[in-house]
Every structure is written in C-alpha cells, then in structure tokens.
Amino acid sequence: MQFLQLVITGVAQGCIYGLIALGFVLVYKATETVSFAQGELMMLGAFFGLAAMTLLGLPFWLSVLAAVAGMALFGIVLEALVIRPILGQPAFSIVMLTIGIGYVARGLVTMLPGIGTETHTLPVPYKDQVWNAGGLVLAVEQMVVIAATAVLCVLLFAVFRYSKVGIAMQAASQNQLAAYYMGIPVKRLNGLAWGLASGVAAVAGLLLAPITFVHANMGFIGLKAFPAAVVGGFGSLPGAIVGGLVIGLVESLAGFYLPEGFKDVAPYVVVLVMLWVMPNGLFGEKLRKKV
Amino acid sequence: MRFLFKTDYGQDIRLAKHGGHVFWYGLLCLWLLAAPWLLSEYLLAQLTFILIYGVVGLGLMLLAGFTGLFSIGHAAFFGVGAYAQAVLTGYGWPFPFALLAGAALSAAVGVVVGLPALRVKGIYLGIATLSFGFIVAEVFSRWESVTGGNAGKTVGAVKMFGWTADSAASFYFVCLVVAVLATLACLNLLRSPTGRAFVAIRDSEISAQSMGIHLARYKTLSFAISAALAGIGGALYAHQIRFLSPDQFDIVQSIDLLLMVVIGGLGSIHGAFLGAIFLIGLPQAISAVKDYLPQAIGQAPGLKAVVYGAVLVGFVLFEPLGLYGRWLKVRAYLQLFPFYRKGLFRRQKSFQKSERLR
Numbered sequence: 057m058q059f060l061q062l063v064i065t066g067v068a069q070g071c072i073y074g075l076i077a078l079g080f081v082l083v084y085k086a087t088e089t090v091s092f093a094q095g096e097l098m099m100l101g102a103f104f105g106l107a108a109m110t111l112l113g114l115p116f117w118l119s120v121l122a123a124v125a126g127m128a129l130f131g132i133v134l135e136a137l138v139i140r141p142i143l144g145q146p147a148f149s150i151v152m153l154t155i156g157i158g159y160v161a162r163g164l165v166t167m168l169p170g171i172g173t174e175t176h177t178l179p180v181p182y183k184d185q186v187w188n189a190g191g192l193v194l195a196v197e198q199m200v201v202i203a204a205t206a207v208l209c210v211l212l213f214a215v216f217r218y219s220k221v222g223i224a225m226q227a228a229s230q231n232q233l234a235a236y237y238m239g240i241p242v243k244r245l246n247g248l249a250w251g252l253a254s255g256v257a258a259v260a261g262l263l264l265a266p267i268t269f270v271h272a273n274m275g276f277i278g279l280k281a282f283p284a285a286v287v288g289g290f291g292s293l294p295g296a297i298v299g300g301l302v303i304g305l306v307e308s309l310a311g312f313y314l315p316e317g318f319k320d321v322a323p324y325v326v327v328l329v330m331l332w333v334m335p336n337g338l339f340g341e342k343l344r345k346k347v
Numbered sequence: 348m349r350f351l352f353k354t355d356y357g358q359d360i361r362l363a364k365h366g367g368h369v370f371w372y373g374l375l376c377l378w379l380l381a382a383p384w385l386l387s388e389y390l391l392a393q394l395t396f397i398l399i400y401g402v403v404g405l406g407l408m409l410l411a412g413f414t415g416l417f418s419i420g421h422a423a424f425f426g427v428g429a430y431a432q433a434v435l436t437g438y439g440w441p442f443p444f445a446l447l448a449g450a451a452l453s454a455a456v457g458v459v460v461g462l463p464a465l466r467v468k469g470i471y472l473g474i475a476t477l478s479f480g481f482i483v484a485e486v487f488s489r490w491e492s493v494t495g496g497n498a499g500k501t502v503g504a505v506k507m508f509g510w511t512a513d514s515a516a517s518f519y520f521v522c523l524v525v526a527v528l529a530t531l532a533c534l535n536l537l538r539s540p541t542g543r544a545f546v547a548i549r550d551s552e553i554s555a556q557s558m559g560i561h562l563a564r565y566k567t568l569s570f571a572i573s574a575a576l577a578g579i580g581g582a583l584y585a586h587q588i589r590f591l592s593p594d595q596f597d598i599v600q601s602i603d604l605l606l607m608v609v610i611g612g613l614g615s616i617h618g619a620f621l622g623a624i625f626l627i628g629l630p631q632a633i634s635a636v637k638d639y640l641p642q643a644i645g646q647a648p649g650l651k652a653v654v655y656g657a658v659l660v661g662f663v664l665f666e667p668l669g670l671y672g673r674w675l676k677v678r679a680y681l682q683l684f685p686f687y688r689k690g691l692f693r694r695q696k697s698f699q700k701s702e703r704l705r
Contacts, residue, residue: 090470141664147469148417152609153663155602159656166649173648272649279481279598282474290470321485324478331475332463 068198070304071205075260076281077296086249089150095278101258131254178265283327289337383516404619406576415549420480426596428578457574488593499592612669
C-alpha cells in the first residue's frame with residue numbers, strides 16, 4: 057500500500073517533469089535548440105493564471121485558457137524578437153540566450169513590488185480534496201495532473217500525426233533547409249513551436265501550482281526536467297512523458313527508501329547512468345551519418 | 348596597433364607577436380606589480396578576485412572556447428579545488444603542495460567526468476555536466492566530516508616554508524604569480540601541438556579525426572587541464588574568502604562561470620580575464636547606480652538577475668564574440684579607418700545546421 061502510494065505521488069510529480077520536458081522536446085524538435093528558460097516559462101504561466109484569477113477575478117476554466125493562450129502568444133513573440141536573430145549560430149549560443157531570458161524573467165517577477173517575493177496559492181476548485189480508494193489516499197490535485205497530462209498528450213499526438221502543421225513541423229525538424237526548399241514556412245513554424253512549448257509550460261505551471269506554491273523561483277524545477285528529456289530521448293515526445301514518469305518515480309522512491317539527500321540527486325544519477333548506457337535515451341531517434 | 352601578415356610558421360606560434368605586445372603587456376605587469384600601493388584595500392581585494400576568477404575562466408575557456416566542449420557544472424571542479432585546499436592546509440601542508448594536490452585531484456575528477464562525456468555531444472554533454480555539478484554540490488553539503496556540510500568550513504591564510512601571507516597585499520602577490528603562470532601555461536599549451544589539436548576538435552571533429560587526432564584522448568585531456576585550472580582557482584578562492592559553504596559551488600556559480608567566458612569572449616585568453624573583470628565589476632556597478640534609480644527599481648531584490656540576464660541576452664544577440672570581440676572590432680575600425688564599411692562583421696547564416704548528424 058505504501059509502495060502504491062509512493063508510485064502515485066511519483067507519477068503525478070513525473071507528469072509535471074514530463075510536461076516541462078515536453079516543452080524542451082517541442083522546441084528541440086522544431087528548432088534543434090534547447091531552451092533553458094522552460095522552467096521560467098512555467099513560472100510565468102503560473103503567475104499569469106494567478107493574475108487572471110485574483111486580479112481579474114475570472115472563473116477557473118477561463119483563467120486557465122487565458123494563461124495558456126497568453127503564454128503561447130508570449131512564446132511566439134519571444135521567438136520572433138529574441139531567438140530568431142541568432143538562428144544559424146551554434147546551439148550553445150541559444151542555450152546561453154535562454155539562460156539569460158530565464159534570469160530576466162525570474163528577476164522581473166521578483167521585482168514586482170509585494171508580489172514577486174511572496175509565495176502564493178492558486179485558488180483552484182479542487183484544492184485539498186482527497187479521495188479514499190481502498191486504503192489509498194488519492195489527492196485530487198495529483199489525479200488532475202495525471203488526467204490533464206494524458207489529455208494533453210493525446211492532443212499533441214493528434215496534432216503531430218494528423219494535422220498539416222504538425223507534419224510540417226516534423227519535416228522542419230529533420231532538415232530545416234530541405235524543408236524550406238519544399239515550401240514549408242520554417243520561420244513561422246519555429247515561432248509556433250515556441251508558442252506551443254510555452255503553452256504546455258503554462259499548463260505545467262498551473263498543474264504544479266496547487267501541489268507546491270506559485271513563487272518566482274518555482275522555475276528551478278525545470279532543471280529536473282532535463283533528466284526527464286534525456287532519459288526519454290531528447291527528440292521524442294512520448295519519450296519526454298515516459299522520462300518524466302521515470303524521474304518522478306525514481307525521485308519518489310529514492311526519497312522514501314534511500315537515506316536523506318539521495319532524493320535530490322537521484323534524477324541526475326539516473327541521467328548520468330542513462331547517458332552512459334544508452335546515450336540516445338529510451339525512445340531516442342537513431343540517426344546514421346553517411347560520409 | 349597592427350595586424351600582422353604572417354609569412355612563416357615560426358611567426359604564427361611566437362608568444363609575443365611583435366614589440367607592441369612586449370611593451371603593453373610589460374606595462375600591464377608593472378602596473379599589476381605596483382597595484383598594492385596604488386589601490387585601496389577594497390579595490391585590491393576586488394583585483395585579487397579578478398585574478399582568481401581569471402584562472403578559473405582560463406580553465407573553462409580552454410574547454411569551451413578552444414576545445415568546444417561546454418561544461419555547465421564547472422563550479423564542481425572549482426569546489427573540489429577549494430575544499431581540497433581547505434582540508435590539506437588544515438593538515439598543515441605548505442601552500443604549493445596543497446595547490447598542486449588540489450589541482451591533481453580536480454584533474455582526476457575531470458577525467459572521471461570527461462571519460463563518460465566522450466560518448467555524448469552538444470547538449471547531452473551540457474546536461475551530463477549539469478547533472479555532475481548537482482551531484483557534487485550535494486556531496487559537498489552532505490559529506491560533513493570533510494566539508495563541514497552546510498555549516499561551512501573555515502580556511503586559514505596561505506602558509507609556506509615559514510612564511511605566511513598575512514596581509515591582503517601578500518596574498519595578492521601569490522594570486523598574481525599563480526595567475527601569470529597559469530596564463531603563460533595556457534598560451535604555451537595553445538601554441539603546442541596539443542593546443543592546436545584542441546582547436547581542430549572545436550572546428551570540426553571529423554576533420555580532426557582524419558588528421559590523426561585521437562579524439563578521446565584530447566577531449567579527456569582538455570577536461571583534465573580545464574578542471575585542474577578550475578581547481579587552482581578554487582584553492583585561491585578558498586584562501587581569499589576564508590569560509591567555504593556548499594552554496595558557493597552550486598549551479599548558479601556554474602552558470603556565472605559560463606556567463607563569464609561567454610561575455611569575455613569565447614576562444615580568447617583575454618576573454619577569460621575580461622570576463623572576470625566583468626563578473627566582479629558588474630555587481631559593483633549595480634550597487635553604485637542603485638541609489639540614483641527610483642526607489643521601486645533600485646531597491647527591488649531581482650534587479651541583479653535582470654541586469655545579468657539582459658546583459659547576457661544582449662551579448663549573445665549583438666556581440667557573440669564578447670568583450671574581446673568588441674575590442675577587436677574597434678581595433679579593426681581604427682586600423683582600416685577610411686575604408687571600414689558597415690556590416691563588415693555581419694553574420695550571414697539564418698538556418699540551423701543539423702547538429703544531430705555531426
């Protein structure tokens with residue numbers, strides 16, 4: 057029973073990691089760059105939702121929609137203004153750039169007088185409710201996380217499998233130049249990928265908010281999503297979720313069965329072992345180069 | 348100021364390219380030697396920090412700027428050096444031996460990281476080093492018998508062979524000697540076959556390999572040397588700050604170090620020191636202008652992060668070669684004066700080359 061309880065907690069936490077990792081993978085697949093600002097985008101999304109609920113007084117569902125749409129727009133604008141000018145530079149410049157964006161986002165939120173340095177609770181309708189199912193205590197917040205992640209995955213899967221935009225994105229992700237020659241608007245798709253990633257990050261932020269708190273430094277959790285993305289294979293959408301689940305489970309179980317301190321490093325140990333054993337990750341694409 | 352048109356190999360690997368170099372670097376050395384008498388105690392301490400971070404920057408520059416391997420966990424090596432120094436001098440080892448032992452330990456840790464890292468490239472390497480940095484930071488805070496844990500560990504003054512660096516000026520000279528030696532070592536390394544192999548690996552792994560460069564050996568070597576330099580910097584840092592705690596060597600510090608070499612200018616030895624000047628100078632500059640800003644902005648807690656981030660974004664967008672690159676451009680402008688045309692250094696590529704197949 058104890059074990060099952062830990063597994064459920066781990067899965068719920070893993071879904072959050074998975075969602076953030078999904079953001080990395082979306083950006084990576086489309087633009088071959090890694091965004092270190094994903095955690096900060098998540099934080100901004102949570103603050104956006106908080107503002108919509110408390111300042112504007114919107115009902116829960118409307119504020120979720122507003123936060124996701126607002127963050128998606130923010131992602132598109134961010135890509136157009138900041139990321140696009142350095143397209144074609146080594147991937148490392150974009151890493152540094154997104155680290156910088158993360159600093160700015162975190163700093164700006166911290167600078168908001170009276171809001172930035174506080175921790176807030178997101179007033180969600182399912183706060184602190186608990187289900188009892190055969191001896192298991194299921195927190196509704198965690199159930200919502202799992203359900204929302206599942207729905208989001210199905211949606212994204214449908215987009216990439218059946219919609220024209222999704223297929224074009226996959227094409228652009230394989231070879232930008234070739235896709236451009238085939239008439240695919242690569243730049244617009246890059247913007248869209250950033251928008252999508254920011255929207256997903258906003259969802260992750262809104263889901264995480266009831267479990268922890270809304271705080272300017274909550275974006276640091278994004279650093280734990282890197283192991284998730286690597287374990288799953290960096291360029292794979294289902295891999296991101298599976299990787300997130302693995303990391304969440306490992307963390308949850310390590311926190312209980314191993315001595316104190318192992319909980320925080322367990323994800324990183326897993327990622328090092330993973331890189332050592334299977335550098336491509338569980339679902340990684342295997343590419344061969346012809347010389 | 349002049350650009351040389353090199354006509355033979357000897358010219359290419361000469362340490363001082365022409366008399367101007369000898370003159371200006373000589374002047375710089377004289378000024379550095381006289382600094383304790385010219386600067387106030389406070390500024391001298393800042394200069395010491397610049398030298399220390401410069402040494403660490405040299406290490407990271409060698410790895411990131413010259414070998415093209417990025418480490419987002421360099422604070423770990425920095426910390427290994429610092430704690431090794433703290434422990435060894437605690438046992439009464441003289442400073443030079445403790446420094447070398449710490450550097451060797453850092454280098455060994457660097458090899459341990461470098462070996463598995465050979466299998467992965469690009470962003471995977473970044474994440475591997477990031478993970479390593481997290482693990483080491485956790486070790487620092489948990490291994491209380493050695494590191495003192497979160498309570499911290501105090502470090503004594505530099506002692507060697509009956510002499511103690513008890514004043515700020517004497518420790519400054521210790522740092523100066525180490526920094527100059529480290530810089531000379533790096534310059535000499537870079538003009539040796541090893542250094543040229545590093546640059547070849549950075550520019551193209553496949554061509555380097557086909558020229559007979561053993562990729563694994565040189566990448567590991569680069570990690571080891573880089574870690575050793577970071578460890579030496581850490582040892583000096585331990586003596587300067589006198590109190591070590593694990594949060595000085597966390598991911599934020601690693602990113603600060605990266606920020607330092609990127610802003611200084613990747614791929615140049617000058618860049619390491621320019622970046623160190625920037626990293627030490629920026630907080631001073633912020634606190635200097637803080638009082639003139641409106642209350643709501645100047646006293647806000649996130650100001651430093653915003654300025655750091657904005658500067659980093661600005662540099663990546665507008666000056667990817669960093670401060671040293673800006674200096675080169677100014678110099679090119681002056682030299683070409685009437686013929687300088689706009690857009691001489693404009694970047695051309697607007698597409699991402701696939702890194703997955705590299």
